[in-house]
């Protein structure tokens with residue numbers, strides 16, 4: 586099957602292994618228990634925390650799509666990351682990129698660090714900096730690319746080589762290289778093909794695509810690491826339930842279709858914003874001149890559909906997002922419906938303001954998630970919204986900085 590195109594494999598897979606009725610959609614095995622043949626004869630399943638047929642189909646599909654040896658589905662992206670972090674014990678270290686999802690930062694700083702895990706933040710766009718930060722007790726290197734919300738691009742091959750080199754120099758085992766690929770998903774970028782050991786997805790975003798499931802996934806290159814993580818999934822009990830697994834399988838089938846449309850519209854929106862006088866700076870890896878564009882093009886097939894931009898004024902940004910008609914204000918992204926957010930007030934508010942400032946996260950940043958609506962409608966709404974947001978500022982007597 587693996588010679589088939591990605592978009593074909595999204596719909597052509599074994600939806601119901603061993604089912605004599607051959608359903609084309611995976612049944613929801615809404616059961617917690619499976620009866621044993623006898624007290625000593627065990628079947629493939631016994632208890633749904635440990636394994637459930639609906640989840641198994643999903644996990645195999647996740648592994649196939651990212652090209653891994655094993656996929657594991659969890660109750661959320663953070664549950665998946667948390668399971669991975671069990672590979673790091675107190676006194677051991679994580680080297681992490683410094684432009685991360687707010688919830689990831691909270692997990693590291695409020696759960697792992699108080700428990701004795703050491704986290705070193707580095708600018709992961711510089712592989713040499715990653716190499717220097719790795720020590721003999723580093724067990725995990727964790728990055729996002731393109732990062733959220735600033736779209737900084739990490740060169741995956743370069744970081745993977747840096748991890749190898751550090752391990753060789755120090756004479757220790759290679760740290761696990763995890764890439765959070767939530768911002769694009771496997772239709773656009775498959776980090777295991779570029780030197781990553783583990784891919785993390787918040788499946789709540791593009792994989793599900795309909796903003797109706799919370800879920801997360803780990804896909805690993807190496808079967809032995811997969812076994813370790815499956816043990817954690819069962820021991821801690823954060824595996825995804827059967828109904829949510831079904832919904833995710835359903836959403837996945839249209840992943841390519843959705844993302845192709847969303848990316849094309851996002852590129853148009855980014856170009857519109859880049860040319861708008863009330864917009865100071867656009868962060869979109871698909872725009873010519875983006876510092877990470879070339880690296881991104883080597884490891885991904887498209888720019889994704891999240892567009893961030895600065896207006897130069899946090900109040901203008903607030904008025905803008907509150908005034909848009911087609912972009913509900915939501916913390917998340919990746920769904921078929923567009924949405925807007927102010928990361929510093931919302932998804933990244935769990936990062937202290939001083940840390941946000943040190944990481945150059947602008948307080949006026951607006952993040953748009955582009956859905957499948959008509960591009961012209963979205964652009965008209967943004968155009969109207971920007972005029973109103975800037976105009977109101979004039980009425981309140983404050984000078985508008987005009988840029989032509």
Ligand SMILES: *Cc1c(COP(=O)(O)O)cnc(C)c1O
Pocket residue numbers: 661662663664686688689729733765767768786787788789790799800801
């Ligand atoms: C949303 C998100 C997460 C966390 O996933 P949940 O499903 O919300 O737990 C992790 N990383 C990134 C980049 C995200 O956007």
